[in-house]
Amino acid sequence: MAETPVLIILAGGASSRMWPLREKSLMKFGEQPLLLTQLRRYATLGFKEAVIVANLENRTDIAGLVDHIKDMKIEIVVQPEPKGMGDAILKAEAVLASRPDTAVYINQVHDVVDNRLHLDMLSAYLNYPPATYLAGYEMEDYFPGGYLVVDESGRISGIVEKPGADNRPSNLVTFVAHLHSHAGRLFEAIKAEYTKADASDDHYERAMDALMKQQVYQVVRYSGQWKALKFPWHVLDIMNVFLDQLKGKGQQVAESAFIAKTASLVGDVYIGEGAKVFPGAAVVGPAYIGSNVIVGNNALVRNSMVLSYSNVGFTTEVARSYVSEHVDMHACRVLDSVLASGVNFSAGCTTANLRIDHGKVSSRVKGNKVDTGRDKLGAIIGHGAFIAVDAMTMPGVKIGEGAQIGPGTHVHQDVGDGKRVYVKQEIVVID
Amino acid sequence: MAETPVLIILAGGASSRMWPLREKSLMKFGEQPLLLTQLRRYATLGFKEAVIVANLENRTDIAGLVDHIKDMKIEIVVQPEPKGMGDAILKAEAVLASRPDTAVYINQVHDVVDNRLHLDMLSAYLNYPPATYLAGYEMEDYFPGGYLVVDESGRISGIVEKPGADNRPSNLVTFVAHLHSHAGRLFEAIKAEYTKADASDDHYERAMDALMKQQVYQVVRYSGQWKALKFPWHVLDIMNVFLDQLKGKGQQVAESAFIAKTASLVGDVYIGEGAKVFPGAAVVGPAYIGSNVIVGNNALVRNSMVLSYSNVGFTTEVARSYVSEHVDMHACRVLDSVLASGVNFSAGCTTANLRIDHGKVSSRVKGNKVDTGRDKLGAIIGHGAFIAVDAMTMPGVKIGEGAQIGPGTHVHQDVGDGKRVYVKQEIVVID
């Protein structure tokens, strides 16, 4: 019987589209970073070995996390510059140099899927080890991704990028869940592409194109859940995946948590160690309240995740939002928003979440307007930003790390890292 | 014994002074429109037949309502243009053409009085059918209306319009509760006025002046409640009439309503079918909560009426206000205000209700400043207006149908139907 493939987990790469958030692999959903959750899951599913491709910034943090994984052999390699997926995969070559015939299963940390997919991939491979397997996500609506060209037996003969709604070769979109039967051949094929003059950085895709002509590429169809962290508002989607896991579990309240007599826990809620839910406050599930969080008097948290040591102050509302650690909120409204760690969101502040015309909210990413596809979206606020009292953010606005927003400011546009923004009032004084 | 008079119910006429509200006869107080409430009451009091004078806009709606009344014969006639009360009354002539000697009791839907008045009018008439009876409202304070000139026996010899405080012929103000003994003679007298060159549109009043010289006009004194819907803030007065009817009835909670364990119902409150009162919320009587209304976490409704399918969001306060159907409110303060159906009142918004100098609040009606006589008055907001976050309305301000108020705007003046208003902030950005 074939051996379990070695995971190649891509955790480097640029995250500039995630601005003002950083290091999406390390974002915590619940108590632990996404990477750790994923690694633990792979271990549960039977994987024995992984190579994580980190970058210069996150390598140390990742090394620290990996120490927590005891039942899987993990090596960390570093891709110093974000030079594409082919380059990233090649960083794993040194680890596997002595075992070119090992199968490798390439995944990205920030693609969140069901166990089902991994099990089906493994099962297909173990059933017929000579083939390479690509996940094919069944999508009826058009999505601007790569579509698989498959025959009736599920054999893949090509991938067509963004073919347009009417020219799709199939309803199968590929994403990074690729199980290659022979690591050595993959590395060689990628390196071959690097010797060519082609300016584009899709060496990995071109390598697969070449390999498909020589060996069997087979689709593994998948129709479960697939959420990817591409833009910062996707944090809310990933959060919902984790909140969904609370459903049906009722009220999980740590013994050291304090729940006031007149506080309300409604539905499926998780309350962590040392957390306090004060009088008149309500936590409405699905909701995750991390350790040592304070949900202050008459506050409300619903369909949200609030991580450790954050304060949900008096009469604050957190709805459908992701709030990281050490965030201070007071008498404010955090709606459909993402707050990175250390943010201060002062009294009277609101993240407006609905366009007056009820249209889809858009946001700017690297200068371009992007339709977020969301009817409701508040703000995305970076680490350590200070939002002073009575400020208001328009739907889809992003605020950079360490930025300072003055009192009463209406934030209509993105605010860069470290910028200070304030509003000048024309004040009249009469004796 | 004389027959019960036929009601002539005036439900047409212009409502321009009610702007931004419309069709005052059709405004709902509780579950049903005012017209329906009034019709049901007339039926209870023994009236058998009514002619409703509608206008082109409300005729269809009125026809639909009238279907609900089974124990009274009702005809609808239409006054195409608002050409005065005499013209309106004449529209009923066709219905009564074959019965000129029928007595008619003229009423307006938007005059809300006690049953006592109608019973006294009926009783006076039945006691002595040859006379015509006009209600005389006993007022000690001066009111700029029509005053009855009466002798000791209560016989009326004339009506003096706005005589000034020192020239009142009596303390009896007339309003539209007129029981004419002979419809035919009334119609003829009005038509006679239309043949004259007089430019004013008080044909009805002049007809009565003429008739008084030929037949007995007798006053029916009345000192009970009289509330009329003339200006839009009068909605609050009419609401209070209906809220008063809840008093002493305790807590009427529909079986399908949900009241959270930590919610408070205080005093005389009505909670309709399917309504939900969430944890920490309070409804303080007298208060009417219509069907399927949500009173959100930690919200407060007191001395108010909130109609079906409206949402009183988290920490919203609704005090001494009329909120129609399908209104969305969130973390805001609706004080001494009238919100028409479909209004969106966003987080952080407040209807300021008190002048800094504590003077009476005034409001503009058709270009003129009108003293509302109220110490506290918030805003009057028309159907479907969208008030964005952190907006604030000054006391007595009115906002038109479908208007859009941008975030943080201080609304100092009335905003016309469909207008968009927003505030420009001078924003300073520092690197």
Added chain:
Amino acid sequence: MAETPVLIILAGGASSRMWPLREKSLMKFGEQPLLLTQLRRYATLGFKEAVIVANLENRTDIAGLVDHIKDMKIEIVVQPEPKGMGDAILKAEAVLASRPDTAVYINQVHDVVDNRLHLDMLSAYLNYPPATYLAGYEMEDYFPGGYLVVDESGRISGIVEKPGADNRPSNLVTFVAHLHSHAGRLFEAIKAEYTKADASDDHYERAMDALMKQQVYQVVRYSGQWKALKFPWHVLDIMNVFLDQLKGKGQQVAESAFIAKTASLVGDVYIGEGAKVFPGAAVVGPAYIGSNVIVGNNALVRNSMVLSYSNVGFTTEVARSYVSEHVDMHACRVLDSVLASGVNFSAGCTTANLRIDHGKVSSRVKGNKVDTGRDKLGAIIGHGAFIAVDAMTMPGVKIGEGAQIGPGTHVHQDVGDGKRVYVKQEIVVID
């Protein structure tokens, strides 16, 4: 045995540094003015006689208060102009003219200390009546006050004003708790200074310098609590002294008070006669709620004092603040602030209490910027000021008596008594 000294209580003097607050001796902490609290305490400690030095403004009020003290003989003298402490003390001379050998114990009402100090002063004096005793407050950190020059036996040979941190003659700071063994000699010494040409107004200090050379001046060391009302934010310090006295006493709730079933009293709280704590409200100790105060639905009062007849409206938060009588607050946030009587603090208002840079809050006093030494400080608001909806005060701002702040105004600077301040918005209207 020597007789108990006569108190000379300084309650006049200018309070201009306390602006916009007035008459610090008469400020209420709990049910009664500070002066009355102090007088009752002196009586309890065994003092039999006091001379209060009032000013022209407070003499009548003080006379009214003194009527409440039955077990101590009290005379009121008036210092017409604030001409320094020497002048103030001399005003007491007439009362004691016939008893020059009486010992006098000079105190200021607005120095709040422990009983311990007074008992130690008394005990030292009774033990050896010929000496004069000055309190010496043991301070390790440098404080810009007057330092005692003492020998090993505790004999004082001089006082050095503001010597600088490195030149302190001792760690003993003097403050006004001076027990002079012979009133006549003190008065003479002060008068002697007034005959000199020295322009400074430290006649009292110079008189003591002279006396020290002739008689024994002895220190009474003290390391307990010492809080003085010098600047208006010191009200919060004095308040805390009184709140501390609630500690360990649990919940003292007047029988006539109303506490709703879903209200929360947490920790050591005092609730006065006729006070009402409405549903969902919380009072978190140490906290003092005066008589007839209303703590409205879902409001929160913590670590604060709210005096009689004030209203803490719906969802209002009062935290670490002093709120005087007849103050109206509604849906607002009063944080680390002092509100004089009759203030109206409207819905949506916030006293910002934290600098964005987390630095110490400063405030202007008589034109100069003063470091308040506080990390958190909100606003100080004078009697009868009206703060309209959605206004916001920056940390350390002061607002004068009767001032009016318009809606949505950001108050960045102090506002003088009776001034009106409002903000002009640039409004855009689109059809």
